[in-house]
Amino acid sequence: MNLGIFVEQVPDGDGAWWEMLASGLGWTLATAFFAWIIAFTLGSLVGVVRTTDKQWLVRAGNAYVELFRNIPLIVQFFVWYFVVPGLIPAVKLWVVSLDPTEHQFVTSIVCLGLFTSARIAEQVRSGIQSLSHGQRNAGYAIGLTQTQTYRYVLLPMAYRIIIPPLTSEVMNLIKNTAVAYSIGLIELFFRTREMAEMTFRYFEAFAAATLIYMVIAMSANRVMAFIERRVAVPGYITQGK
């Protein structure tokens, strides 16, 4: 064990190894952040659509979820990175105008965003379906339209109920950014491996990454627990201890 390695300079690079890992962490968090915005928006939309009474919408929503759930994440990365630009000339034109890091970053955000959105759609659907049917009817009875019923009655309750599974999805998303290593995005895992390979300090590099991922997982857990306490509906869901 030699902690001095972290302040050692990277050969033909700028900065020490710890700065490399920190920059990797930055990419990991940035990727996860933007992917989460896509995932939450699309996931909510698809989840809601699957609880409406329009059969074709329900079927389209189900197909969407099945599509992203039944293909391994790394294969989805390859599809977005290699197959989509290879099949669609317009995308190809746009992609070659980007520099490689931008291309990897955008691909990772889109890929992880859509992959996670399918899982969130599943949570949102089950959250809405766990509400008693009377709530929807009550909304209609006081004259709300379907959109208003979702906006003011069903979704505010459903989101609160699914906060625990959403917490695990946030953590899964952050962990899944490591797979972006497969297309060469310079995120935390990429930097960890680079450090291990170049310095032969496998133990130190992997231990540092392990520690960072654990801290992220714990912080995400705390933040979500805080949100859960703040938005708890009195008397409906068990409130924090």
Place this chain on the structure above:
Amino acid sequence: MGDLDFDVIGRSLPYLLKGLQYTLQLTLTAALGGTVFGTLLAMARLSSFKPLALVAAGYVNLMRSLPLLLVIFWFYFLVPVLVQSMLGWERPPQIGAERSAYITFIMFEAAYFCEIMRAGIQSIPRGQIGAAYAVGLTYWQAMKLVILPQAFRNMLPVLLTQSIILFQDVSLVSLLNVTDFVGAAVKIAQRDSRIVEMYLFVAVAYFVLCYTLSYMMKLLQRRIAIVH
């Protein structure tokens, strides 16, 4: 689009099937091994002997907070070193990524199967274990004859869902240059410069396989559900 050549799939099919065979072997081994170790871990987590429960919980939480990819690389580099120090050899053995992956996935999945089995064991009314003790069974007998068979049956759908996720996760070993299904496709794609065709084929193949598996699982679930 004009210059796509899907014949490459037919030409390389035997090689791809060999990769798929490795994927399936690894999935099955890890699912079985993970269930066994996961069940033991779950029993440890529920143990009234606090240090044991704490160690088990620490292991499970550690594994669950790390990306699988990091765990794969940890084991790939640690297992030879550990074997070396345990057996007192002079040099670390050449284990290779193909074989170390078996250990990795068993150990990693054990953490996830542990949480499933823990929920399963806790779903059995506490009175049953009291009843088992009352008729004179020991702890192991009570677990083997009363609690675990019911826990397994209750949790079978979740265990199978986790196994399908595992089947997909195994594809990450391709990043260690292992020739699993994805690894085989990557190698052919690069050798023949048929990247678009190969990756498209792998995506479709996985979709068909996983969709069929989860559909069969739904049918099974309906058959084995315990009627209350």
